[in-house]
Amino acid sequence: MPLNNTNIVSAAQTKFGALTGVTLREIFSEAVDKATIHAGIPKKDIQAAFIGSFIPEMLVHQGHTAPLLLDFAGLKGIPATRHEDACASGATALRAAIMAIESGLYDTVLVAGVEKMTSVSTSKVTEALAAAADDQFESSIGLTFPGVFAIAAVAHMQKYGTTEEDMALVAVKAHKNAATNPLAQFQKEITLEKAMTPRYVAWPLKLFDCSPISDGAAALVLTSNEKAKKYTDLPVKITGTGQASASMNLCDRSDLTSFSASVDASRQAYKMAGLKPKDMDFAVVHDCFTIAEIIASEDIGFFKPGEGAKAVRDGITALDGDKPINPMGGLKAVGHPVGATGVKQAVVIYRELIGDAGPNQVANHDTALMHNFGGTGATCVVNIMRRADL
Amino acid sequence: MSEKPTIEAYLKNIEEGHFKAYKCVDCGMIIAPPSGSCYGCGSSNMKWAEVSGKGKLVSFTVIHVAPDQFAEEAPYYVAIVELAEGTRVSARLLGFDPLKPEQVRLGINLKLDYEKGKSGATYLAFKPA
Structure with a gap:
């Protein structure tokens, strides 16, 4: 049965990038203000908060962040819990909020994600991110995050003939879409030649195949049907949600050309929503690396296994294509403040569905899918969203 | 045992x-x-x-940008290897030029080895059989 009581009535994000001069709590508070008081939703209406943040302990030396952030943002006193599932922290916080509304426990809740990554050195960030891989069996031999996705890329290239140029085309598309998104870290188009610059991070992945280190926050207000009309004439409904996990180790997976958690979470979400991939107008997927977008586009059922690269080459996933993917620029060009990403993906879908995406507006915008995954793909959350007037 | x-x-x-x-x-x-x-x-x-030490190359990468503790060893290969006994492990891959990864073929036969890292740690490794 589709979910029928969860409505997004407000969604906002801060600018993503190196946000100098502001700290974690200030970035968080800005996103919360934009999603609440600036959208006509009084903070006193919020009954509980679900926060996504990956590893502030290592990045800003701060634990127990949920009450701290809520207090600073003027929401002191309400229940607040932080969710940590690496890069999927934002989406698992969102899922907890969905369950809270659907259960009837609350009518109006806040979902927010935040990460401040640029206040420590790049090697410290690398160390922090590596904590999301298996420390004892993979990180310990020098396998890095780009390395994990590079291994998947090599397997995909071998099995399906995907090329380095196909991956570079994903980066070119991301930068093109982000060029008109004022909240993006990189508002600049790049040529294919530039994307192919052979600065290898983990062969065959190059610098332009990788998402950047970013600061940023995003926030949503979710309500029950009864309350939704109080805040907006055009809510967005979450009608299907799925979550799955997989082995953390790459070596424990039988297929390296697909991420099983993505396939499993997608199946759950489609089944719950009573919809199929062909019913989706567009998708926002987790393109932490270019190959991740190609594989995700297959795992969510938009294209058959092995045909994701061709879809990029043929422009099918472009902003004006038949199945746009990451119409505002994805993690690759908008930035990837880890805990904020899953919430930001829902912000993008909300804005596209209600027709508020400006130059990044997709043509068909009734129904869409978001795909957020964590770490090496050991956690995946997929949500299906529709405009409430359908 | x-x-x-x-x-x-x-x-x-x-x-x-x-x-x-x-x-x-x-x-x-x-x-x-x-x-x-x-x-x-x-x-x-x-x-x-005990295992036979025989395996096949499933996939690999060459790490160019490495965490601090491995930086002196970069570029280096990390591979997924399927052991003859059926299970798969992550290991270093030896015996190939890290600047010529296009010469490495998936599916090749490998045998168990070890690599002493500059950090002092010993890594599980495989080399061509």
């Missing part, structure tokens, strides 16, 4: 150049790296197993 396997002992075996896998006492499945429950039958009853 009769004591209950632990992760600490598994890692120490690699450090000492004598890799051993886990084996499920109930169904016989060979397991590495260690798991608290058998992939095949779910049992948590494990013992040690």
